[in-house]
Amino acid sequence: MISSDRFHPVPLTLLRIAPLTLTLPFALTAYLFVAHTLGAPDQALSAALLSGTVTALVGPVLAWVLLLTRVLRAISFYPAA
DSSP: OOOTTTOOOOOHHHHHHGGGGGHHHHHHHHHHIIIIISOOHHHHHHHHHHHHHHHHHHHHHHHHHHHHHHHHHHHSOOOOO
16 A cells, blocks of 8 residues: 555646657657658658647646546545555
8 A cells, every 4th residue: 555645746737848848859750750761751741740739739638637537536535544
């Protein structure tokens, strides 16, 4: 059983900002992969924009899921040990 004094949840501000920092690396990786590895420089910009957009949208969704999980755990009944 995990004691509550050792559990420190991640701050919610970090959950909102951290996924957005991954947008540029994912977009750049997608651009380089499509342009150089696949040899399709005409489609590389579209792939980079799609990759960056998906990364920017999925990050906040995951933050909301983690927030909802935290709220549901807080309101659920825990019997006394």
